Amino acid sequence: MRILFVGDVMGNAGQEVLEEYLPKLKHLYHPQATIVNGENATKGRGINEKVYKRILSCGADVVTMGNHTWDNAEITDFIQSAKKLVRPANFSAGQVPGIGYTTIKINQQRLAVLNLQGRVFMSPSDDPFAVAKDIISELKKQTNFIFVDFHAETTSEKAAFSWYFDGQVSAVVGTHTHVQTNDARILPQGTAFLSDVGMTGPYDGIIGMKRQNVITRFLNQMPTRFEVDENGRRNLSACVIDINDETGKAKKIKTIQINADHPFMQ
Amino acid sequence: MRILFVGDVMGNAGQEVLEEYLPKLKHLYHPQATIVNGENATKGRGINEKVYKRILSCGADVVTMGNHTWDNAEITDFIQSAKKLVRPANFSAGQVPGIGYTTIKINQQRLAVLNLQGRVFMSPSDDPFAVAKDIISELKKQTNFIFVDFHAETTSEKAAFSWYFDGQVSAVVGTHTHVQTNDARILPQGTAFLSDVGMTGPYDGIIGMKRQNVITRFLNQMPTRFEVDENGRRNLSACVIDINDETGKAKKIKTIQINADHPFMQ
Amino acid sequence: MRILFVGDVMGNAGQEVLEEYLPKLKHLYHPQATIVNGENATKGRGINEKVYKRILSCGADVVTMGNHTWDNAEITDFIQSAKKLVRPANFSAGQVPGIGYTTIKINQQRLAVLNLQGRVFMSPSDDPFAVAKDIISELKKQTNFIFVDFHAETTSEKAAFSWYFDGQVSAVVGTHTHVQTNDARILPQGTAFLSDVGMTGPYDGIIGMKRQNVITRFLNQMPTRFEVDENGRRNLSACVIDINDETGKAKKIKTIQINADHPFMQ
Amino acid sequence: MRILFVGDVMGNAGQEVLEEYLPKLKHLYHPQATIVNGENATKGRGINEKVYKRILSCGADVVTMGNHTWDNAEITDFIQSAKKLVRPANFSAGQVPGIGYTTIKINQQRLAVLNLQGRVFMSPSDDPFAVAKDIISELKKQTNFIFVDFHAETTSEKAAFSWYFDGQVSAVVGTHTHVQTNDARILPQGTAFLSDVGMTGPYDGIIGMKRQNVITRFLNQMPTRFEVDENGRRNLSACVIDINDETGKAKKIKTIQINADHPFMQ
Numbered sequence A, B, C, D: 001m002r003i004l005f006v007g008d009v010m011g012n013a014g015q016e017v018l019e020e021y022l023p024k025l026k027h028l029y030h031p032q033a034t035i036v037n038g039e040n041a042t043k044g045r046g047i048n049e050k051v052y053k054r055i056l057s058c059g060a061d062v063v064t065m066g067n068h069t070w071d072n073a074e075i076t077d078f079i080q081s082a083k084k085l086v087r088p089a090n091f092s093a094g095q096v097p098g099i100g101y102t103t104i105k106i107n108q109q110r111l112a113v114l115n116l117q118g119r120v121f122m123s124p125s126d127d128p129f130a131v132a133k134d135i136i137s138e139l140k141k142q143t144n145f146i147f148v149d150f151h152a153e154t155t156s157e158k159a160a161f162s163w164y165f166d167g168q169v170s171a172v173v174g175t176h177t178h179v180q181t182n183d184a185r186i187l188p189q190g191t192a193f194l195s196d197v198g199m200t201g202p203y204d205g206i207i208g209m210k211r212q213n214v215i216t217r218f219l220n221q222m223p224t225r226f227e228v229d230e231n232g233r234r235n236l237s238a239c240v241i242d243i244n245d246e247t248g249k250a251k252k253i254k255t256i257q258i259n260a261d262h263p264f265m266q
Ligand SMILES: [Fe+2]
Pocket: A008, A039, A040, A066, A176, A177, A178
């Protein structure tokens, strides 16, 4: 089984680059499942139904989220019926709408997609290790193919999570920092790991936002409304993971970046 | 001018991998200047004189530091006379020993090496943007070759810093997360940028520490003494930067990783 | 029923002031139950068995804890058998030793004592609101007399907690800031509330620690080992709560401070 | 010299309670100077010119601010000409409008009012200790009467600040937590100190905000817009400080609370 995972889509710029390159990436890599993080898809903050559907129509099978899940208030209009949208499973148990994981059918197999959020330097949430342990042990009853989008700030929490579940899940790929890391590897028990897959959207912004606002904020610490840098050059960040069809263990993980410095090549 | 920069050396494992590969990297790349981050060099926390000298004798011209600068109490014994050690320049002005930048002679040129620490999710410090602006404008009077090790947690602060000083300095390379990022690039005005160069030491630890302690801490939140994973496989993280000899602008930046998955090749 | 609650005992200074004044306070107020926060009792960090027993022999019926619970490693020697020691009930469920609440018999009644820790500006823990809700609904089956020591940093989390459980518990008293607040009141549904009861120990330290170390840390941000200011003047912080013997609702809450500026008066 | 200081005025509720009781407090205490913290005066976030003028017309001589200084965008319309408004002096030097301290004439004396912000658990700012040291040493050339509103979260930073400047300033009174502390005292060298003076506005809100929104946020961690609890009972928090007219040393500090549980008495 091959999975294509695309990192945090930022605003319209992110949607457009997704629309342009997702078909090309699929044509090139032939993934059986495509997962896209959409927590910043609508204007950089959250997602509404229109954009959710656009991402699906670009070719995503599942959309994952993160700490920006609730930033666009329209999400409450459709999250209950959105079968392909997963928000962090360790959000306050029983207090929030939506689902934390889902499974999709791929040939004769089921792929589970689980979204979790870290706790270091992030808003309080339920324990991601404990919540994941319960969910994974439940999922293992039906499938060995489990993909985790672990949305977290620090490298230590991401690494600890991946090593703890090494051999239990097919892949742990981090999101949230918007910068792809260069540490893709297969851990000893067969879990593919990448600290952060990076962001999909503006190439010349700061974490996708217009530079000047962010810089000014660092200079004077006064509040500014950050806006997605919609008009400049673009970037797509992704990874491809190959999983053994029998065991669910990962065989290979490869990072992808498409931008002016790394043009797409067929 | 070519600079080789090696990321956070972790404990004895880091020193040994440095000792083994720094000569080989120098033989391969012929850098005119070699800079090594040593904030974790002695047992993962800070640096003492013996280790500082060992890193110099491995071939470093300058050793940079970070938030762990003071963790080994022996640093106060030698920092005042350590001409090749720079700690973050934006530590409480006038209240701490040591220097925040230095210059070294390379042929007919001078290379300035400046160390700074971010403020987001880190201990309070003086404003790195304001401090850097003053120092850089002073340094520009004597040289156009300025290398900055920006020790910070978040990608946004690192990116904001690099874009703000784009064209003013030759390179901004981040440290602290211990994971190399995959975003090396030359910004439009000629500054080389890499969010994080990564760590040099254990390959199978968590940010260089023994895995079990770190995982247990995440599981039960009880205090544990983290220790460098000294006996396993190793990793070296670095980057090479080429700078135009006339202008001080960067021409190229290339990341390096040496580990079991990326063996060194001559 | 009358409860006497004494805030964070700091080091030997705190133990001594407790030893001196707890009998006098009991003689004056005749509480049926005495609860003492002991998270800083042994040298300012955690508690060992000897000090735990000394606090009991001073007259405490239950000892509560907080974020410093594990700071003294000796706690693991006796916490499992310490029937009168409660640590925050929302520490990682199933992963840590000790108990989060207990009940003691008072005449024909049972008083439950529950310890919880906040999450804002504190280490990650399980959701204190969710954990408390479950425990309180269980406790309500056997008693209406429930005292909560809510160990937290921010006033907002403490206030939110007390208003949320107003009418469900007899009292919510905060600890952790080491400074007594001036907002003791009975909430509309009958819960006594005080944001923070304050600290018991040195009067001229900074949160009980020697001043010079703390000040120097703020000036230069370099690491220092804080030590309890054992030899100076002392302070005791406490509160007395009167509870309706039929309903478990609080009738009155009164703060107590004993120090050079507020000498004890019979 | 006698100073009356009123804590964070919250929204219209706060303005109204100020309007009602400030004249009564002045009639009772006859302060020569009245200082009011206005960082939450306009709808709980920042201040605009209309509200600033209303607070002055209620009888304030100087209005101090805090971390909410810039939350109401209209502040930039008038801050440059607002001679009686001081925002934290340690905001990014040279990058922000407004002033950090001012002096007012009282009989034959000058009273300096200085506003500063802490750094622990708050947004980055310049070092409050270093900035205060410079300003105070400058102010001492013209007056011994210096009042500091130190806007900070933690008790340790507030205490460290007050002890560090003990004898240098007449008073250090904290703001920000919105809950009055019970630790008013005169430090050995003559500085009056109170960790937090508390808030002026709603009595039955949570830090002045409508309870339900704040509680729901703690339960589900989803974003909510907090609003001032404008219609319920009110509270006023203040303190009165007496200063020796010759030396500038404080002689006495007394806290004030006016609310349903502590009705105003002439
Ligand atoms: Fe994101």
